[in-house]
Amino acid sequence: MITALHRPLPRTLVLVGLMGAGKTAVGKRVAARLGLGFTDADHAIEEAAGCSIPDIFERYGEPAFRDLERRVIARLMHEPVQVLSTGGGAFMDAQTRATVAERGLSLWLKAELEVLATRTAKRHNRPLLRQGDPKAVLAGLMERRHPIYALADLTVDSRDGPVEETVERVLAAIDARLAAETPASETDPGQTTPDHPAPDPLTAGPAAPDPTD
Numbered sequence: 632m633i634t635a636l637h638r639p640l641p642r643t644l645v646l647v648g649l650m651g652a653g654k655t656a657v658g659k660r661v662a663a664r665l666g667l668g669f670t671d672a673d674h675a676i677e678e679a680a681g682c683s684i685p686d687i688f689e690r691y692g693e694p695a696f697r698d699l700e701r702r703v704i705a706r707l708m709h710e711p712v713q714v715l716s717t718g719g720g721a722f723m724d725a726q727t728r729a730t731v732a733e734r735g736l737s738l739w740l741k742a743e744l745e746v747l748a749t750r751t752a753k754r755h756n757r758p759l760l761r762q763g764d765p766k767a768v769l770a771g772l773m774e775r776r777h778p779i780y781a782l783a784d785l786t787v788d789s790r791d792g793p794v795e796e797t798v799e800r801v802l803a804a805i806d807a808r809l810a811a812e813t814p815a816s817e818t819d820p821g822q823t824t825p826d827h828p829a830p831d832p833l834t835a836g837p838a839a840p841d842p843t844d
């Protein structure tokens with residue numbers, strides 16, 4: 632069991648992957664293990680919109696949801712280091728990928744179709760899975776999205792079995808990555824600059840436009 636990382640997580644951990652991969656469940660537990668804050672982007676989007684994800688899709692349509700999703704994630708990526716679980720479509724947005732590449736450490740939770748279908752069948756809060764046979768929808772998304780998820784910094788299998796086992800694999804993957812990354816202070820002892828410079832006050836903040844407008 633991983634009890635401590637080689638060094639503190641220097642950037643926000645961003646979990647990506649298909650619906651049912653376990654981003655929300657695993658992210659929450661990884662954050663607790665690391666003593667970090669946790670945000671589920673979908674939850675933040677619901678708060679910003681004042682209604683549920685299915686309601687956003689129904690009332691305003693998917694493009695409006697994606698727009699809000701992009702802006703909410705941009706804002707969250709300017710918060711202190713935390714664990715951020717995204718919704719399955721978030722990483723498909725080029726702007727979001729650029730922000731995450733610049734300010735975060737991305738991790739693809741990868742699961743097989745059967746596993747995703749079984750896990751997502753338990754709840755009916757995912758509008759995309761109501762647009763046809765859920766397994767066929769997931770198979771189509773898998774084909775389109777897997778090449779993009781593969782751009783993430785790290786990939787971890789989310790297999791059938793206890794959630795804690797996936798959590799352990801995630802922690803091991805992060806730790807191996809951090810151990811391999813040479814801290815800036817070791818290459819340049821005089822350097823005091825953090826991994827990410829403070830945002831330019833003229834352009835940064837408030838980090839993103841008000842997601843409720």
Ligand SMILES: Nc1ncnc2c1ncn2[C@@H]1O[C@H](COP(=O)(O)OP(=O)(O)O)[C@@H](O)[C@H]1O
Binds near residue numbers: 648653793794795796
């Ligand atoms: N080994 C596992 N790893 C991750 N999640 C799992 C695992 N086994 C079961 N689950 C369950 O799968 C369900 C879907 O996970 P969720 O976190 O909502 O996925 P996502 O946010 O990626 O759509 C949750 O109820 C979670 O507890």
Ligand SMILES: O=C(O)C1=C[C@@H](OP(=O)(O)O)[C@@H](O)[C@H](O)C1
Binds near residue numbers: 655756
């Ligand atoms: O894959 C997607 O496009 C979506 C995934 C959902 O989140 P989860 O991946 O957490 O289920 C949620 O953001 C929305 O229903 C759309």
Ligand SMILES: [Mg+2]
Binds near residue numbers: 671
């Ligand atoms: Mg989720």
